[in-house]
Amino acid sequence: MPGLIERYRDRLPFAADDPVISLEEGSTPLVRAPVVSEAAGADVWLKLEGANPTGSFKDRGMTCAVSDAVRNGAEAVVCASTGNTAASLAAYAARAGIGGAVIVPEGKIAAGKLAQALMHGARVIALRGNFDEALEIVRELTRKHPIALVNSVNPLRLEGQKTAAFEIAEELDEPIDGLCIPVGNAGNITAYWKGFQEIGQRPKMVGFQAEGAAPLVLGHRVERPETVASAIRIGNPARWEEAMAAVTQSGGGIEAVSDGEILDAYRMLAAREGVFCEPASAASVAGLIKHGARGATRVVCVLTGHGLKDPQTALEQSGSVVPCEPSLKAVEQAILA
Numbered sequence: 511m512p513g514l515i516e517r518y519r520d521r522l523p524f525a526a527d528d529p530v531i532s533l534e535e536g537s538t539p540l541v542r543a544p545v546v547s548e549a550a551g552a553d554v555w556l557k558l559e560g561a562n563p564t565g566s567f568k569d570r571g572m573t574c575a576v577s578d579a580v581r582n583g584a585e586a587v588v589c590a591s592t593g594n595t596a597a598s599l600a601a602y603a604a605r606a607g608i609g610g611a612v613i614v615p616e617g618k619i620a621a622g623k624l625a626q627a628l629m630h631g632a633r634v635i636a637l638r639g640n641f642d643e644a645l646e647i648v649r650e651l652t653r654k655h656p657i658a659l660v661n662s663v664n665p666l667r668l669e670g671q672k673t674a675a676f677e678i679a680e681e682l683d684e685p686i687d688g689l690c691i692p693v694g695n696a697g698n699i700t701a702y703w704k705g706f707q708e709i710g711q712r713p714k715m716v717g718f719q720a721e722g723a724a725p726l727v728l729g730h731r732v733e734r735p736e737t738v739a740s741a742i743r744i745g746n747p748a749r750w751e752e753a754m755a756a757v758t759q760s761g762g763g764i765e766a767v768s769d770g771e772i773l774d775a776y777r778m779l780a781a782r783e784g785v786f787c788e789p790a791s792a793a794s795v796a797g798l799i800k801h802g803a804r805g806a807t808r809v810v811c812v813l814t815g816h817g818l819k820d821p822q823t824a825l826e827q828s829g830s831v832v833p834c835e836p837s838l839k840a841v842e843q844a845i846l847a
């Protein structure tokens with residue numbers, strides 16, 4: 511499959527001769543989920559966004575945002591990030607041959623994401639603060655300097671991310687009536703709703719936040735967001751109004767799930783569906799099982815990032831290895847025990 515801009519150019523703001531920075535993102539698997547379907551009492555599919563080139567849905571938005579930055583002559587791109595946007599920015603900036611800088615909350619991003627950002631050569635700034643503070647600072651920074659801001663406050667990010675809705679519609683014979691999605695900065699739920707509207711579909715948009723970082727559920731910002739799902743550890747989402755509009759217009763909802771529920775879904779997806787996603791992604795499935803999807807019976811859960819992004823949480827949440835002497839007998843005992 512070609513990259514997103516090539517695949518959907520007629521529905522994206524790119525002309526035929528515009529520069530395209532791509533890693534052939536998008537066209538990700540949509541797999542049926544029998545175990546989740548049974549638990550939720552609905553037909554459920556999983557959109558595996560971890561299959562994107564850098565392991566998260568951010569690549570959809572980043573191909574558009576970085577291509578646009580290059581088109582506009584930017585020499586560098588910057589973002590605030592809980593990790594995945596940083597990894598994606600770093601890869602696409604490297605591909606484009608421009609500078610990349612990312613501001614992340616110190617000690618609060620998963621190891622895989624940090625490794626990616628560093629390997630791709632971005633300047634990684636570990637802020638002694640949280641994501642919300644980082645975003646405020648980069649917004650000000652990019653007003654002062656000729657550096658392109660590629661957080662989802664940049665409309666090109668939403669343009670790219672809306673294409674996941676097109677893919678879902680093209681892949682299934684009948685339209686879905688519910689979409690379950692984790693919500694952090696609230697760009698992705700906004701983008702999906704835009705995409706579905708552009709093709710005349712209106713599934714209920716059901717967003718899930720972690721209990722300790724649930725400003726949209728509480729109706730007020732959270733000063734010190736906390737959750738094991740570090741990707742969505744956000745207390746003041748930039749796309750707040752747009753996300754709530756998507757929820758209201760579609761007849762959906764925003765609900766909270768606890769860290770325990772997120773981790774239960776995370777382990778269940780890996781052990782019983784064979785799908786390894788990161789904790790934040792599992793919020794979509796945890797939420798569907800706990801709250802339902804406003805009566806929807808054909809539902810897609812968006813699994814936003816790959817499980818390999820966060821090996822530390824995975825190891826903490828799984829069984830231990832079995833030590834063994836190097837003999838057939840010992841291995842037989844170890845396997846059959």
Ligand code: F0G
Nearest residue numbers: 591592594595694695696697698814815
């Ligand atoms: N899932 C994952 C794995 C994410 O990385 C994010 C956001 C979300 C869900 C929520 O999406 O912000 O559009 O509502 N990660 C951003 C980042 C904030 O910096 O990587 P959202």
